[in-house]
Amino acid sequence: MKRFLLAIVAATVLAALGACGGAETGAGEGQGAVAARGTIGFSAMTLKNPFFKIIADNLTAEAERHGFDVVVTDAERDVNRQSQQVDNFLASGVAAIVLNPVDRIAIGPAVRRANEAGVPVFTSDLQAVAEGVEIAGHVGTDNYQGGLLAGEAMIEALGEAGGEVLVLHFKQANSCVLRVDGFRQAIGEYNRDRTEGRIEIVAELEGGGLRDEGYRAMADGIQAYPDLAGVFAINDPSALGARTALEQAGRADQVRIVGFDGELAGKRAIREGKIYADPIQYPDRMGVMTVRNIVSYLDGEDFERVHLIPTALYRQADAEQDPALD
Amino acid sequence: MPEEKGGRAGRWRRRLLDVLGRNLSVVVLVLLCLISSAATWREQNPITSRSGAAVARQVLEACQAPCSVLIVARDTEADRVFAAAIEQGLDAGAARIAGRVFGQPRDVRLELERIVGAGASVDAIATHRIASEWGPVRTAGTPVFAPGSYHWPTFLTARNLLNVVNQNADIAIIALGMTLVILTAGIDLSVGSLLALAGVIAAVTAQEWFGGAAASPAGLLAAMLLGVAAAALGGLLSGTMVTAFRVPPFVATLGLMMLARGLALILAVGHQRRLVGGGAEGTPEAVRVEAAVFAWLGNGAVLGVPNPIVLMLVLFVAAHLLMTRTMFGRYVYAVGGNVEAARLSGVPVTAVLLAVYCLCGAFAGLAGIVDASRFEGGRPNAGELYELQVIAAVVVGGASLAGGRGRIAGTLIGAMIIAVIQNGLNIAGVASYEQKVVFGALILAAVLLDRLQPKIASRRARMTRASTSTPVQ
Numbered sequence: 001m002k003r004f005l006l007a008i009v010a011a012t013v014l015a016a017l018g019a020c021g022g023a024e025t026g027a028g029e030g031q032g033a034v035a036a037r038g039t040i041g042f043s044a045m046t047l048k049n050p051f052f053k054i055i056a057d058n059l060t061a062e063a064e065r066h067g068f069d070v071v072v073t074d075a076e077r078d079v080n081r082q083s084q085q086v087d088n089f090l091a092s093g094v095a096a097i098v099l100n101p102v103d104r105i106a107i108g109p110a111v112r113r114a115n116e117a118g119v120p121v122f123t124s125d126l127q128a129v130a131e132g133v134e135i136a137g138h139v140g141t142d143n144y145q146g147g148l149l150a151g152e153a154m155i156e157a158l159g160e161a162g163g164e165v166l167v168l169h170f171k172q173a174n175s176c177v178l179r180v181d182g183f184r185q186a187i188g189e190y191n192r193d194r195t196e197g198r199i200e201i202v203a204e205l206e207g208g209g210l211r212d213e214g215y216r217a218m219a220d221g222i223q224a225y226p227d228l229a230g231v232f233a234i235n236d237p238s239a240l241g242a243r244t245a246l247e248q249a250g251r252a253d254q255v256r257i258v259g260f261d262g263e264l265a266g267k268r269a270i271r272e273g274k275i276y277a278d279p280i281q282y283p284d285r286m287g288v289m290t291v292r293n294i295v296s297y298l299d300g301e302d303f304e305r306v307h308l309i310p311t312a313l314y315r316q317a318d319a320e321q322d323p324a325l326d
Numbered sequence: 327m328p329e330e331k332g333g334r335a336g337r338w339r340r341r342l343l344d345v346l347g348r349n350l351s352v353v354v355l356v357l358l359c360l361i362s363s364a365a366t367w368r369e370q371n372p373i374t375s376r377s378g379a380a381v382a383r384q385v386l387e388a389c390q391a392p393c394s395v396l397i398v399a400r401d402t403e404a405d406r407v408f409a410a411a412i413e414q415g416l417d418a419g420a421a422r423i424a425g426r427v428f429g430q431p432r433d434v435r436l437e438l439e440r441i442v443g444a445g446a447s448v449d450a451i452a453t454h455r456i457a458s459e460w461g462p463v464r465t466a467g468t469p470v471f472a473p474g475s476y477h478w479p480t481f482l483t484a485r486n487l488l489n490v491v492n493q494n495a496d497i498a499i500i501a502l503g504m505t506l507v508i509l510t511a512g513i514d515l516s517v518g519s520l521l522a523l524a525g526v527i528a529a530v531t532a533q534e535w536f537g538g539a540a541a542s543p544a545g546l547l548a549a550m551l552l553g554v555a556a557a558a559l560g561g562l563l564s565g566t567m568v569t570a571f572r573v574p575p576f577v578a579t580l581g582l583m584m585l586a587r588g589l590a591l592i593l594a595v596g597h598q599r600r601l602v603g604g605g606a607e608g609t610p611e612a613v614r615v616e617a618a619v620f621a622w623l624g625n626g627a628v629l630g631v632p633n634p635i636v637l638m639l640v641l642f643v644a645a646h647l648l649m650t651r652t653m654f655g656r657y658v659y660a661v662g663g664n665v666e667a668a669r670l671s672g673v674p675v676t677a678v679l680l681a682v683y684c685l686c687g688a689f690a691g692l693a694g695i696v697d698a699s700r701f702e703g704g705r706p707n708a709g710e711l712y713e714l715q716v717i718a719a720v721v722v723g724g725a726s727l728a729g730g731r732g733r734i735a736g737t738l739i740g741a742m743i744i745a746v747i748q749n750g751l752n753i754a755g756v757a758s759y760e761q762k763v764v765f766g767a768l769i770l771a772a773v774l775l776d777r778l779q780p781k782i783a784s785r786r787a788r789m790t791r792a793s794t795s796t797p798v799q
Contacts, residue, residue, distance in 0.1 A: 036459075037459050038456070038459060073752070077707075078707070078710065079612070079701065079705065080697070080701075080705075080708065083700075083701070084489075084493045084752075085752070087489045087493065088486075088489065088749070088752045088753055090485070091480060091483060091485045091486040091489055091753070092366075092368070092480050092486075092753055093368075093370070093371065093456075093480075095456065095459070103611060103612050103701075103705065104611070105611060105612050105614050105702075105703060106611075106612040106701040106702070106703055106705055108701075108702060109621065109624075109625055109700065109701060109702055116402060116403075117402060118400030118401060118402040118405060120430070130702075136430075171610060171611075172610055172611060172707070174611075297430065297431060297432070298431050298459070298460055298461055299431060299460070299461030299462070300430070300431035300432040300433075300434055300435035300436075300460065300461050300462040301432070301435075301461075302432070
């Protein structure tokens with residue numbers, strides 16, 4: 001019986017190994033064939049959001065073209081997990097590390113450990129601002145400019161009537177704070193000389209940047225602010241969550257939504273008129289440009305250390321002509 | 327006579343199996359380490375003084391004197407040791423040093439441009455494998471010398487092993503407190519939130535009461551103690567609910583879990599708001615502690631061993647002694663074994679339960695201080711879902727959720743099993759989703775073993791009786 005039990009345990013363990021062994025040989029093949037220049041370790045903010053998946057996929061494809069192998073890990077919005085991933089990258093001797101910093105300050109000690117080990121750290125989308133850390137290069141969206149565009153879209157959507165507007169925020173991410181700052185700036189400009197048709201931002205609710213949390217926040221928002229005319233959601237998942245809540249409350253026709261990102265599901269919703277417009281980001285370019293920065297760094301070339309990609313407004317008319325949506 | 331010999335071998339085999347069976351978790355841990363090692367068998371590139379000396383020998387053998395050499399290394403401690411060894415080796419031969427680079431690929435390019443600009447030339451570049459891949463090194467048009475690599479499991483490198491334990495030291499520390507609670511047939515779901523609350527309180531008080539950037543070590547210690555005290559108080563609260571009001575531990579600690587998390591968020595956001603001068607909206611980011619000493623507990627090391635590991639080991643020894651050598655330890659086992667029997671035999675059940683929950687809170691608070699120190703600030707979102715990892719560690723370590731059975735040493739091994747699996751899967755590049763499946767299976771397996779244990783024991787007893795009753799064949 002004891003031996004039988006031992007066998008069971010051993011089998012379980014071996015099965016677990018089988019899982020990782022399989023993944024291992026997959027990575028190993030890539031390594032043997034092309035990864036002449038080493039491995040790039042990427043710790044994504046959360047792969048539950050397609051935005052970061054697009055960064056990861058483009059980063060991987062571009063890196064492989066340049067002869068690198070890529071290990072993609074998911075920080076699941078937890079800076080502790082992200083720091084551990086950085087430590088693991090350092091232990092396994094990667095050539096470069098790419099992060100979407102989960103917490104721009106608390107990730108500092110981990111980045112400093114990478115600095116001490118001489119491994120360059122690149123950031124994409126979100127910037128790290130902790131003191132005394134060296135970031136080799138950053139590629140992100142000009143989020144403040146995107147916020148301004150979101151404000152313009154809201155002004156356009158509400159027309160001369162103006163009205164009450166709700167913000168679905170994700171304050172933990174500084175990128176979203178910048179978006180809302182830009183949004184407030186644009187709305188403030190619009191309101192300055194007006195007594196009628198003003199746009200009033202009545203509240204900022206926490207939408208978590210996720211579909212389910214956005215849904216819950218919006219459902220509450222409808223109860224608290226029955227006269228809402230518009231919602232600015234800081235990304236597409238929370239915008240789509242808000243749309244579901246509005247539809248369930250039968251208010252979808254009265255409340256216009258402006259999202260952010262321009263991911264596939266968001267663009268589809270724009271084509272169907274469910275979201276009014278998005279300032280769109282270019283996660284694909286972020287992934288590709290980050291790899292080019294790494295290559296430039298390793299080749300000893302000069303490159304733009306902080307590169308912000310401007311957003312563009314994407315409305316229904318753009319969606320109808322977008323071949324990517326078919 | 328040959329029969330007796332066979333009998334002796336059989337006895338040895340039985341004894342071995344018996345020992346293995348009793349220390350199943352140790353066996354599993356060793357197995358896991360072996361597997362992780364096999365799965366991470368990789369090329370290693372040494373950057374040491376020995377490999378530096380080897381490179382110098384290579385250069386001297388290959389190079390015709392007089393030969394000018396460029397040494398390329400990064401700006402790290404290990405690289406400087408490596409480069410110094412190269413230089414020392416070259417000094418012994420006929421080579422001349424054309425230049426040294428301690429930095430990035432860009433610095434290599436600039437140095438090469440400088441040398442060429444000065445009319446000099448480079449006949450060889452001495453460096454390590456990593457820098458030998460750098461563009462300017464590869465395209466310099468001169469022979470590049472780097473130490474050879476060897477194969478060794480990445481898992482079994484000192485850096486990685488310290489990582490494994492260090493990364494899970496907080497989980498292990500909380501698991502100590504959780505072991506006590508589970509021994510009394512209770513459960514504590516609030517540990518993750520108490521961790522966050524303790525960290526945030528320590529950070530906020532360090533910043534606002536004890537002088538911020540100018541805080542003295544004593545002030546920082548006071549801030550940390552305040553954090554631990556708050557978490558202990560939280561534990562006392564759930565202990566009171568459990569003892570005085572007979573609220574099931576699951577529900578009492580579930581309530582505290584949400585309460586403490588909310589408080590941590592409120593405190594952090596309030597601090598951020600004060601930071602920007604009021605009015606503006608605060609954000610639930612980490613509350614940064616400016617005093618540099620604050621980071622020592624989480625990031626410093628004693629004789630090369632990271633502080634969290636040292637703290638964890640000290641606490642484990644203390645807890646082990648507490649549970650095996652003191653009256654309190656026996657009381658905890660008694661309460662978990664049978665509350666009524668314990669009460670009737672004069673065990674102060676209420677006091678024991680209060681102490682156990684209070685201790686569990688304090689351990690979570692300590693882990694929170696370690697976390698805050700590690701991230702140089704209190705994170706209101708720290709420790710999410712930790713309760714589950716901690717309970718998993720305790721259960722895998724052999725404690726019974728029914729109470730009364732479990733050991734502190736078992737919990738340490740349980741925590742390490744989880745740590746090794748996580749690390750092995752991480753290094754092997756297994757996605758976190760698949761990791762969750764492995765963990766789920768592991769916990770189920772552990773509970774299953776726990777269920778089967780009494781059956782095995784009774785069967786073993788029967789078998790022993792059978793073998794003693796038939797001595798002659």
